[in-house]
Amino acid sequence: MEGIFVPLVTPYTASGEVDAAALEKVARRCLEGGAAGLVALGTTGEAALLDGAERRTVLEVCRAVSIEHGTPLVAGAGAMGTADTIAQARERAPLADALLVVVPYYVRPSDEGVLDHFAAVCAAVDVPVLAYDVPYRTGKRLTAETALRLLSLDRVAGMKLCPGAIDQDTLALLAARTGKAVLCGDDAYVHPMLHLGAAGAIAASACLAPEAFAGMAEAVRTGDTARALALHNALLPMVDALFSEPSPAVLKAALAEVGLIGDPSVRAPLHPPRPEPVTRALSALHATRALV
Numbered sequence: 001m002e003g004i005f006v007p008l009v010t011p012y013t014a015s016g017e018v019d020a021a022a023l024e025k026v027a028r029r030c031l032e033g034g035a036a037g038l039v040a041l042g043t044t045g046e047a048a049l050l051d052g053a054e055r056r057t058v059l060e061v062c063r064a065v066s067i068e069h070g071t072p073l074v075a076g077a078g079a080m081g082t083a084d085t086i087a088q089a090r091e092r093a094p095l096a097d098a099l100l101v102v103v104p105y106y107v108r109p110s111d112e113g114v115l116d117h118f119a120a121v122c123a124a125v126d127v128p129v130l131a132y133d134v135p136y137r138t139g140k141r142l143t144a145e146t147a148l149r150l151l152s153l154d155r156v157a158g159m160k161l162c163p164g165a166i167d168q169d170t171l172a173l174l175a176a177r178t179g180k181a182v183l184c185g186d187d188a189y190v191h192p193m194l195h196l197g198a199a200g201a202i203a204a205s206a207c208l209a210p211e212a213f214a215g216m217a218e219a220v221r222t223g224d225t226a227r228a229l230a231l232h233n234a235l236l237p238m239v240d241a242l243f244s245e246p247s248p249a250v251l252k253a254a255l256a257e258v259g260l261i262g263d264p265s266v267r268a269p270l271h272p273p274r275p276e277p278v279t280r281a282l283s284a285l286h287a288t289r290a291l292v
């Protein structure tokens with residue numbers, strides 16, 4: 001798994017249903033913009049705020065677009081408990097090339113508990129699993145040592161790392177060169193993480209600027225450091241604006257402004273964003289366009 005994977009928003013119609021046509025449009029646009037693949041039902045897709053039928057619709061739309069483009073589809077899965085996570089993983093695996101399974105949240109299990117959780121999920125499905133480490137959301141932080149033990153599980157193909165920083169554990173994990181993919185999930189750090197050996201990223205901001213993110217990853221890969229840095233510097237203010245309020249509220253408002261989705265709404269308890277970060281994201285987007 002290499003390159004920029006885009007976790008898609010879930011657009012709604014004015015009457016609040018999943019807007020399959022808008023989702024298809026955003027998905028196609030991301031792949032045409034150079035994304036390596038799509039992620040359905042991630043944090044950005046408000047997966048926790050959809051019902052079962054809606055999650056199925058999202059997966060089916062993303063599956064169809066991925067097949068059309070010959071690119072991989074990653075599906076988010078994960079609950080607080082192991083049994084519920086396995087049920088979700090079994091349901092979604094047939095429609096996905098890999099599963100993005102979040103570290104069990106809220107209950108704060110021990111490291112051994114986390115490892116057993118992933119071993120049980122891996123044993124229940126026959127697709128690769130990406131472990132999703134996002135301690136500011138889950139309440140459970142993984143050390144590099146535990147992350148390396150996780151990566152040593154056969155079916156674990158890699159990790160999406162979202163520690164909110166490039167910390168000692170991140171550096172140790174990347175330095176270990178396990179051969180498994182480390183994907184950056186902190187949009188602001190994609191550029192330095194690629195230089196440090198990350199295989200790619202799962203970045204919500206790439207929904208709005210797929211060309212710039214894909215171009216940055218390609219520039220790092222080909223050694224065009226000046227171009228990679230220019231794109232990183234241009235993207236940073238956009239990322240800052242997009243994450244200045246709980247995601248994906250600003251992102252959806254910006255996508256609506258550029259006409260990619262019809263309705264910017266997010267589901268409760270998320271709130272619509274203030275206008276200021278949306279304007280800021282759009283003017284930063286404009287600056288990135290000059291570089292792609």
Ligand SMILES: O=C(O)C1=N[C@H](C(=O)O)C[C@H](O)C1
Nearest residue numbers: 007042043044185202203204
């Ligand atoms: O949708 C996702 O998955 C993402 N998760 C990160 C988060 O937890 O906020 C951010 C990333 O850009 C996309």
